[in-house]
Amino acid sequence: MYNEIVARHFMDPMNVGELASPDETVRIGNAVCGDTIIMHLALEEGRITDVKYRAYGCAVSIATASIASEYFTGKELKELRGLADAELAALLGDLEPNQKHCVDIMLELRERACASVQGVSGR
Amino acid sequence: MSGETYFDHNATSELDEQVRLAMIDSMGTFGNPSSRHDYGTTAKTVVSEARDAVARFIGCAPEDVKFTSGGSESNNWAIKGLLEACGSKGKAHLITTVIEHPSVLQVCQYLERTGQAEVTYLPVDEAGAISLAKLEAAVRPDTRLITMMMANNEIGTIQPIREAALLARRRGILMHTDAVQAAGKLPLDVRQLGVDALSMSAHKFGGPKGVGALYLRPGVELEPLIHGGGQEFGLRSGTENVIGLAGFGKAAALLDRAKLEAQLAHWSKLKRLMVARLAERVPDCRVNGPAGGTEALPNTINIGIAGIRGESLAAYIGVKHGAAVSVGSACSATKQASLSHVLRAIGRSEDEIRSAVRISLGPSTTEAGVERLCGQIAEAAAHLRSVAAVGAV
Numbered sequence: 332m333y334n335e336i337v338a339r340h341f342m343d344p345m346n347v348g349e350l351a352s353p354d355e356t357v358r359i360g361n362a363v364c365g366d367t368i369i370m371h372l373a374l375e376e377g378r379i380t381d382v383k384y385r386a387y388g389c390a391v392s393i394a395t396a397s398i399a400s401e402y403f404t405g406k407e408l409k410e411l412r413g414l415a416d417a418e419l420a421a422l423l424g425d426l427e428p429n430q431k432h433c434v435d436i437m438l439e440l441r442e443r444a445c446a447s448v449q450g451v452s453g454r
Numbered sequence: 455m456s457g458e459t460y461f462d463h464n465a466t467s468e469l470d471e472q473v474r475l476a477m478i479d480s481m482g483t484f485g486n487p488s489s490r491h492d493y494g495t496t497a498k499t500v501v502s503e504a505r506d507a508v509a510r511f512i513g514c515a516p517e518d519v520k521f522t523s524g525g526s527e528s529n530n531w532a533i534k535g536l537l538e539a540c541g542s543k544g545k546a547h548l549i550t551t552v553i554e555h556p557s558v559l560q561v562c563q564y565l566e567r568t569g570q571a572e573v574t575y576l577p578v579d580e581a582g583a584i585s586l587a588k589l590e591a592a593v594r595p596d597t598r599l600i601t602m603m604m605a606n607n608e609i610g611t612i613q614p615i616r617e618a619a620l621l622a623r624r625r626g627i628l629m630h631t632d633a634v635q636a637a638g639k640l641p642l643d644v645r646q647l648g649v650d651a652l653s654m655s656a657h658k659f660g661g662p663k664g665v666g667a668l669y670l671r672p673g674v675e676l677e678p679l680i681h682g683g684g685q686e687f688g689l690r691s692g693t694e695n696v697i698g699l700a701g702f703g704k705a706a707a708l709l710d711r712a713k714l715e716a717q718l719a720h721w722s723k724l725k726r727l728m729v730a731r732l733a734e735r736v737p738d739c740r741v742n743g744p745a746g747g748t749e750a751l752p753n754t755i756n757i758g759i760a761g762i763r764g765e766s767l768a769a770y771i772g773v774k775h776g777a778a779v780s781v782g783s784a785c786s787a788t789k790q791a792s793l794s795h796v797l798r799a800i801g802r803s804e805d806e807i808r809s810a811v812r813i814s815l816g817p818s819t820t821e822a823g824v825e826r827l828c829g830q831i832a833e834a835a836a837h838l839r840s841v842a843a844v845g846a847v
Contacts, residue, residue, distance in 0.1 A: 333773065341773070386841055388763060390766050390770070
């Protein structure tokens with residue numbers, strides 16, 4: 332029903348919370364499912380140095396936020412942007428058909444994070 | 455897997471041990487019930503005994519019971535078969551409710567789509583109950599059938615079937631009730647109810663899956679479902695599911711009136727305990743459906759916990775404690791919302807439906823089990839609220 336990675340991150344999510352003064356805030360939502368993730372990012376010279384988030388949604392979407400927060404932390408933006416979609420999707424492990432919408436959540440988190448960071452670094 | 459952590463008895467029940475043994479015993483009976491030799495006679499006896507037991511269970515004569523593959527088949531057959539047999543070749547009118555099981559609603563939609571019937575879907579109030587005045591107002595000169603569930607599977611609301619059947623009889627309309635969720639949870643007496651047809655399923659009360667029955671009042675015409683060798687009084691041909699029927703008959707025989715009354719009293723106590731405990735331990739927890747005045751199944755509790763997804767709560771207590779409950783909304787592979795039509799019908803918002811969890815008690819549920827589950831739900835709610843985005847950032 333839930334693979335081991337998802338179960339671990341859902342039951343004990345990493346990096347839950349908010350940053351006192353985030354450099355960027357990424358907010359994604361799915362009007363159909365009602366999933367909402369608000370992610371705070373701290374940035375330093377093209378690198379994500381800290382990630383916190385709050386998540387409301389199904390078990391897999393909460394796990395996705397946790398997995399993303401863990402993976403994004405410490406990553407160079409260039410590296411994150413250059414990752415193949417399949418590599419990011421693989422971080423979630425094997426998903427059942429009704430859980431696959433969380434791959435879109437993962438990709439959107441990456442896209443929004445990179446887009447917002449691009450804005451910061453472009454200044 | 456332990457039955458102690460199972461709180462989804464409205465989905466299906468645990469197979470009763472005596473039922474299991476009866477089924478195993480019947481496996482030695484391999485004859486075809488239609489054969490005239492001893493092997494056939496032995497198998498036919500299993501079928502006849504099952505029919506007798508089911509007939510006693512619902513208060514009718516054995517020949518009024520037609521065996522089927524379960525509740526969905528019984529519902530499909532009753533609606534299509536009654537309409538067809540009462541001569542509505544053209545467009546007939548039928549009345550149902552917005553909170554029926556899909557095996558009723560989708561048949562109605564099929565009949566509308568194919569131009570065979572016009573359907574009135576009666577609304578329900580916040581407790582899930584229909585209004586008899588609205589039912590009476592919906593009757594038209596061409597109304598042929600009323601089909602209404604006896605007890606709702608999601609929120610437990612019990613409809614006034616006897617009164618609806620009286621109204622139907624007065625107006626010359628056929629009355630069918632889907633009693634799949636009521637059987638084994640409420641006393642059933644088809645003569646008292648006054649219905650023309652009633653659907654039931656074995657696996658909801660300790661019997662096996664894949665077996666059910668349709669009660670048909672004597673004298674009511676029903677179009678055959680399967681033409682062939684003439685089994686089930688010529689209405690549903692096909693060699694009988696002897697092993698399944700041995701289990702169905704045993705499950706029905708085991709549940710006598712006294713046992714059922716004791717069960718109902720036990721569930722009522724547990725339901726009161728659970729509602730009180732959840733109110734104490736889980737902030738912003740609300741009961742969906744009947745509370746107080748409206749009649750409801752004593753084993754069914756539907757709650758919504760503000761700010762969290764029911765699916766996540768079910769996942770948390772499932773992974774951590776092995777607890778099994780049901781939810782009002784689930785993600786689907788098509789990215790379409792799969793939201794409970796019943797909760798929608800009683801006026802719940804999408805967020806409220808997403809937060810819904812159904813707990814349904816069974817014969818094995820204990821007070822200690824209910825206390826444990828309440829603690830697990832409180833723990834899961836606190837955990838999920840600590841992670842949730844709503845109002846937090």
